[in-house]
Amino acid sequence: MPSTRLTYETRGALAPLLLMALKSAEVGVVVKAQDGSYLYASGLPEYFPQITLPGATDADLFEDDWHDQILEAQDEVLRSGQEVVLELVKTSNKQYSACECTVQRYESAGIQSVLITFVDLTRERKREDTLKALLREVSHRSKNLLAIVQSIASQTARTSDDLGFFLTKFRGRLAALSSAQDLVTDSNWRGANFRELAMHQFLRYVEKGDTRVSVTGDDVILSPNGATHLGLALHELVTNSVAFGALSNRAGHVHLSCEGDEEGCFSVIWDEDTGTVHDRTLSEDEINGINGKKFGSTVLERVVPAALDGTADYDIRPHHVVYRLHFRSA
Missing domain, CATH: 3.30.565.10 (Histidine kinase-like ATPase, C-terminal domain)
Known part of the structure; x- marks a missing residue:
């Protein structure tokens, strides 16, 4: 199959389609800027708090132990360049939540930053x-x-x-x-x-x-x-x-x-x-x-x-x- 070179305009047209595909697959996305603030967030599981963009940070989205785990994963990704997959689990008398987070490094204009994808595992874990x-x-x-x-x-x-x-x-x-x-x-x-x-x-x-x-x-x-x-x-x-x-x-x-x-x-x-x-x-x-x-x-x-x-x-x-x-x- 011949390859097609993506132009700036083509990439712009594909972006909303890719986001639509992620939403259909129930995959959430967070894109971070170099300073750690959030540039974009969409499709997050409902048990995450509502955040205001731009400007939100990890502290606004992740609470308690989850915050420590996500910071450690991002440090490892930025250091090694290898993606890190972690499962965040929270159990209380009223709620059980499980989410798989994949932390990856991306580079834009020579600047390295972080992309995080979210997959809700709550129903799957409950079935298990x-x-x-x-x-x-x-x-x-x-x-x-x-x-x-x-x-x-x-x-x-x-x-x-x-x-x-x-x-x-x-x-x-x-x-x-x-x-x-x-x-x-x-x-x-x-x-x-x-x-x-x-x-x-x-x-x-x-x-x-x-x-x-x-x-x-x-x-x-x-x-x-x-x-x-x-x-x-x-x-x-x-x-x-x-x-x-x-x-x-x-x-x-x-x-x-x-x-x-x-x-x-x-x-x-x-x-x-x-x-x-x-x-x-x-x-x-x-x-x-x-x-x-x-x-x-x-x-x-x-x-x-x-x-x-x-x-x-x-x-x-x-x-x-x-x-x-x-x-x-x-």
Whole structure:
């Protein structure tokens, strides 16, 4: 591409176009005279003070530590001839500001002086800080999930007679955990609605609209931690009901309710009529279940309430099961 020699008139025509380009790129400019006063200033970030031209100086534009830093940078530029890039950051209770300043030496009519360009980094730094916070939160939640999985594995192993039983129970509990996590993730980590969480657990074992199941009460929003552990509790209750209780026959009924108050306290009640004949003889498997082994009593009575810093009451009878979980969402 052939070069075109810039005439005085051409340079004059280009000057406003270059300034327009700098403004569009959100780059501020300060041009200084030999005596240190400002000849020109434009496009500075809004957190810099308003200055009067000509005549303004560094002391009018830069405050406190920024003033010392910019003077040191200019001395280095004038001495070495190499540009200096520095990032000026100010943090207070009301404001966070970050600006990249590039200090360069220029020469006009044999006289050396300074040109400073400004690029506002505030939004970029805030995005970076937000990303770092999110990554820390993801790391924290991942560690919590791994701790939950480890606890589930330990508790399941303690009540398993063989590997097959362990795998069946462990996989089911992991699936329940995954289902609750999906709801939490879909809500951008705000939590999960109680009814949606409950139906996700029921629908893994019964068809939609099954008249044996009713869910009532407040459709409260549970915190991520509350949703995760309540999902585990509901999984235990549902699978127990499918194996031994109301959902193992057509005569049973499960009523699940939740009530929350303004202080974030919740009461979840599982009330199950097993639908079995009251005077019939129970099988050995049912007796084992009622005694707690097959009902996941450890998870329901210890793991879940402890994780939520709450309390649980688990009343198991041959024909009626009531589980009450009280906790504060956190």
